[in-house]
Amino acid sequence: xxxxxxxxxxxxxxxxxLNQFLREFWTAAALAPPGMQPFELALExxxxxxxxxxxxPGRTPWVxxxxxxxxxxxxxxxxxxxxxxxxxxxxxxxxxxxGLEQRPVGGLGVFLVRQIMDAVSYQRVGARNQxxxxxxxxx
Amino acid sequence: MKLRIEALAEAxxxxxxxxxxxxxxxxxxxxxxxxxxxxxxxxxxxxxxxxGLEYVSSAGLRxxxxxxxxxxxxxxxxxxxxxxxxxxxxxxxSGFSRIIAVHADRAxxxxxxxxxxP
Numbered sequence: 001x002x003x004x005x006x007x008x009x010x011x012x013x014x015x016x017x018l019n020q021f022l023r024e025f026w027t028a029a030a031l032a033p034p035g036m037q038p039f040e041l042a043l044e045x046x047x048x049x050x051x052x053x054x055x056x057p058g059r060t061p062w063v064x065x066x067x068x069x070x071x072x073x074x075x076x077x078x079x080x081x082x083x084x085x086x087x088x089x090x091x092x093x094x095x096x097x098x099g100l101e102q103r104p105v106g107g108l109g110v111f112l113v114r115q116i117m118d119a120v121s122y123q124r125v126g127a128r129n130q131x132x133x134x135x136x137x138x139x
Numbered sequence: 140m141k142l143r144i145e146a147l148a149e150a151x152x153x154x155x156x157x158x159x160x161x162x163x164x165x166x167x168x169x170x171x172x173x174x175x176x177x178x179x180x181x182x183x184x185x186x187x188x189x190x191g192l193e194y195v196s197s198a199g200l201r202x203x204x205x206x207x208x209x210x211x212x213x214x215x216x217x218x219x220x221x222x223x224x225x226x227x228x229x230x231x232x233s234g235f236s237r238i239i240a241v242h243a244d245r246a247x248x249x250x251x252x253x254x255x256x257p
Contacts, residue, residue: 012161037194037225044196048161096234100207108233109197115232 002029005066010051010081018043018065025067031075035137038116039067039077042133045109046079046088050129054083074118074136080128087122088131089114141191142170150184150249153206156191159199168202172209181213184252188245189222195229207239216252220244 004025008014022043026036047063054061061083069075088110095103114120119134140163145152151174159167175181187203195203203219210217218240222230230236242248 015161034225040194041196041229044160044198048198094234096237098238100204100211100238103204103238106201108200112197112229112232116228 001068001070003066003068004028005064007062007064010047010054010061010063010083012048012051014063015044015047018047021065022067025069029067029069029075031069031137035075035135038135039075039133041116042077042113043079045113046131046133049088049109050079050081050083053086054081054129056084069137073138074134077133078130079133080125080130082128085124086129087124089120089122140167142167144170144174146182150186150252151182152245153185153187154191155187155189158194159192159202160194160196161198164198164202167199168205171202171206175209175213175215181210181215184216184218184249185210186217186245186248186252187219189219189226192223192226195226197233200229200233200235203239204235218242218248218252220248 002025004021006018006021008017019040022036022039026033043065050061050063061081064080066078067075091107091110093111094107113133117133117135121132123130140155140157140159143154145154153171155167174185207217220242221244222241227241230241240248240251242251
């Protein structure tokens with residue numbers, strides 16, 4: 001079992017740091033590279049949501065990411081932030097039937113995360129939002 | 140992400156290489172919109188060739204959606220082709236492959252885009 005944890009401020013420039021952290025975890029856990037992309041996508045979507053919606057004037061939330069997993073099993077990614085209470089799972093799903101002109105341009109990120117992961121759960125833990133994502137790498 | 144644009148007689152090809160993420164999406168959108176706003180007639184066919192596209196997030200999808208709308212307003216046919224499997228999966232999950240044509244390769248995209256045109 002490999003487990004890693006890191007924390008960064010909710011600043012768009014930090015996504016590169018988190019991606020590097022994900023790659024290092026993947027190598028350390030000896031996981032097959034193709035399985036990483038869903039986690040890369042979820043990390044960008046969830047982190048950028050916090051960047052865009054979690055900041056208040058004069059205060060940038062901190063975001064803590066932890067990864068747990070072992071080869072050929074499941075990987076769990078937990079993203080926590082100390083921003084205002086926000087449950088991304090409450091967002092309505094986008095209207096997939098809408099045409100080119102009607103289709104709203106937002107609201108896709110969280111939907112994609114829910115589609116691409118096996119399980120996604122939200123919890124408010126003390127003063128933090130905690131989003132946990134689990135995906136099996138066996139296919 | 141690197142972006143090349145090939146303006147050929149039959150179509151204008153947009154060729155992104157690398158990652159179409161939140162960081163790359165605004166530049167991509169701007170470059171594609173420039174194709175439609177340039178002086179003279181908009182190209183009849185614009186095809187995004189995904190051969191070198193390794194990753195797309197919702198920010199990238201949004202840029203592609205806006206590009207497709209710009210094409211529609213300009214009266215240009217618009218399609219994607221040669222998406223890598225992981226990128227294709229994101230287009231499918233988002234429902235975008237139902238509203239924007241996705242083809243196996245340039246030839247198929249071109250043939251479909253030219254159908255019904257004089």
